[in-house]
Amino acid sequence: MAPRFLLLALVVVVAASAWAPVTFADPQATLLNLGCSQYNATPASAFLAALNATLADLRANLSAAGGGFATAAQPRATAPAFAMAQCRPYVAGRDCVVCFDAAAARLRAACGAANGGRAILDGCVLRYESAAFFDQSTLPGNTQLCNGSAVDVGGFADAARALVADLAAAVPRVPGLAAAAARDGVYAAAQCVEAVGEGGCAQCLQVAVGNIDGCPPDSDGRAVDAGCFMRYSDRSFFPANATVDLAEYLRSGKSSHKGAIIGGILGGIAFLFLVGLSIFLLIRRYRKLKPRRGDILGATELQGPTSFYYHDLKAATNNFNEKNKLGEGGFGDVYKGLLKNGKTVAVKRLIVMETSRAKAEFESEVKLISNVHHRNLVRLLGCSRKGSEFLLVYEYMANGSLDKFLFGERRGTLNWRQRFSIIVGMARGLAYLHQEFHVCIIHRDIKSSNVLLDDDFQPKIADFGLARLLPDDHSHLSTKFAGTLGYTAPEYAIHGQLSEKVDTYSFGVVVLEILSGRKSNDTRLEPETQYLLEWAWKLYESDNLIALVDDTLDPEEYKPEESSSPQGPLLLMQQVECEEKHPLPVHLLPPRPLYQFLSFQPGERH
Incomplete structure (x- = not known):
């Protein structure tokens, strides 16, 4: 899918350039900053489908609205995607779309199935994430990009610093949060993402001023951040009619002697701060303009x-x-x-x-x-x-924990389809913890009370990652391991052997609870006051697994072979996999009869 999308994007870019008249303005597609999340989306196919839809919506909005800013989202998708695109105020119309296409092509080529990415070009910015981020202003990773030769004539460095400072003060008050200006041989522009608002814009541009302050006397400097962009140059990079008179936005309105004194004091403090900051930033002044990777901001960083x-x-x-x-x-x-x-x-x-x-x-x-x-x-x-x-x-989670629906006050309210959906969802969550997150997380306490249900009865596993935080004197077991009797794998409870199989065993016990409506460690329930695993084993030996099924389930909702056949659970999971078009985690599929899936072997007792 990704190569096809990339080819399409490149064709669009070439076609747009071919159709453009000779007076077509510069889309300013020079790449300044490129970053991809270190985490892949899951399931990748669903995320890429949602991302394709959001990027298509962005392009359509940029083409139709002409405003140069658009957001799009697929929040209800299996793997949600959120995206934002913004062009500079002086890059409009087809220029904006061409810049967007170039950014999209670069992200597709570089990021693949990463769950976040951002490309900043001179003329536009494109960013996508698996979670909403539109109001983010300044984040770690903001930086400067200095370029060109030193300009020592006519006080260029001072003029550049003065103009970008005025832009930082004025732009939060300018409609659209963007402005370009020219003064004393310096051309400069500043822009904020419209979604960050006036306060977020002011905060982001103050950081940008501190970053770009290290560039003069270089002839060209830029500052990039999650929510804003700033640039100055000794050459014009925008049309003459694109400038904004900053004077009216720099006026403070009503003034007073007291306000002037306070302003002077604050200005002096700010000046001293900037002087100290500039000494540090000047060390980085020799960084030249080049694409940067790994600076991606927002939800994709380990924050x-x-x-x-x-x-x-x-x-x-x-x-x-x-x-x-x-x-x-x-x-x-x-x-x-x-x-x-x-x-x-x-x-x-x-x-x-x-x-x-x-x-x-x-x-x-x-x-x-x-x-x-x-x-x-x-x-x-x-x-x-x-x-x-x-x-x-x-x-x-409005519906609370799964145990309440299996053997609590809401027992009998879950139908067979809901129960199986819960089994599959748990498997997916555990597979992510074990195999898809950048480190393996072993839960160690999988049980029905740690499975919560949302409004649509979709399962969400709780308390993962907390087992290592328990102090020794607050363990909820008499033994010093994290787990709950009745759900814990024997090799872990007896020998302390910890691996992903510990969670797989516990998951299997919860599956039995979902099928039977019986609690694993409750011997007060009939028949014969047996533990659930002992009962399931005896039913297997007598070839009567159908008796395991919860009697509150409607017999018309399920097929007996789904429970009584040794391969029933596997066949049913494969059926759901085909229906949902998402691969199930292999290490949580039962390749053998259910008793073997739960670590039992014929003739063994656990």
């Missing part, structure tokens, strides 16, 4: 979670009121919280040992967890810390 104020989360949960409690377990109690912005979240309270090492490990692990994004894994939104107490903020 930490959002920091919340402890008192805000305390207020959101009504002082951790028992009425707000959603559940409790070995990793801590979970409370429903309502943030000031009206968003409902789940807040988990953890107790971590008060040692510098424990806190450092906690922060490192939480940073890792916050970068795990998958439709079948609960998203960590942020965190807070107060003393030995840590708060983790997760997305809220």
Whole structure:
């Protein structure tokens, strides 16, 4: 798909150039910055399909609107995609589309199935991500690009710094958040992404001024960031009629003597700050203009979670009121919280040992967890810390945990199709943790209460990555391993052998619970007060696996051979795989009868 898209994009670029009249303006397609996420989207085919749709929408909007800015999204896709494109105010019409096509072709060629990418060209910027990013202004990775020979005549360096400073002050007030200006032999322009707003624009351009300050007296300098772009040159790079009178946007309106004094003081402080900053930045002045890779900003970088104020989360949960409690377990109690912005979240309270090492490990692990994004894994939104107490903020799942639907107050409400969809979704989530994230994460505590259901009863695995954070004296088992009796693989419980197979075993136990509606470690249920695994084994030996099926299920909803045949689970999973057109994780498919899938072998007892 990607090569075909790339060929199409290149054809469009060539065709657009061929159709252009001789007066066709310069699309300014020089590449300044190119970055791709280090993580691949999953499933890749679904993400690429969504990305294709968003890029097509962007191109259509740029062609029709003529405004030079567009966003597009496929938020409800299997693998969501969000994209944004913006052309400089002096690169319009077909020039804008040509620049967009060049950026799209470069991203396709460089990024493949990466879940994020950004190309900054002189004339435009194109960025896509697997999560919304439109309001991001300045992020780590902002940089300068200095080019050309030194210009020492006529105070060029001072004039360039003065003009870009005026642009930084004026552009946040200019309609469209973009302006070009010429003064004292200097040509300069500044632009912000329209979605960042006036405040985000001002913040981004201040960072840009600090970056570009290291370029003069070079004849050409640029500053690039997630939400803005700035350039100056000793040669014009925009039409004469594209300039904006900055004077009216630099006026402060009502002034006073007091305001002048405050302004002077702040200006002096800013000047001293810029002087110190410029000394540092001058070290980088010899960096010449060339494409850069690996600077991609935003959600594709390994960033930490959002920091919340402890008192805000305390207020959101009504002082951790028992009425707000959603559940409790070995990793801590979970409370429903309502943030000031009206968003409902789940807040988990953890107790971590008060040692510098424990806190450092906690922060490192939480940073890792916050970068795990998958439709079948609960998203960590942020965190807070107060003393030995840590708060983790997760997305809220309205339907709660799976165990409530299997053997709790809502038992019998899940039909067969929903149950199987949950099995497949769990498998996908575990496969991502084991094989597709950039490091292997072993959950170690897969159980039905750690599987949450969204509004559409799609499963999301919770508490992954937390097992290593448990202090020894807060383990929820008498033994010093992370897991729950009844779900834990024997080789892990007895010998401490930890691998992905530990999660695969636990996943198999949950599959049995979903099929039977019985809890794995509850002996109070009939028949014969047996544990679930013992019962399943006896049913297999007597060739009566159909008796395992939950009696609350409608017999018309499923075929007996899907449960009683040794290859039934495999055949059914393959059937769903074909229907959904997404490959299932091989290491979670049962290639043998279900009892072997659960690590049982004939004649063995576990």
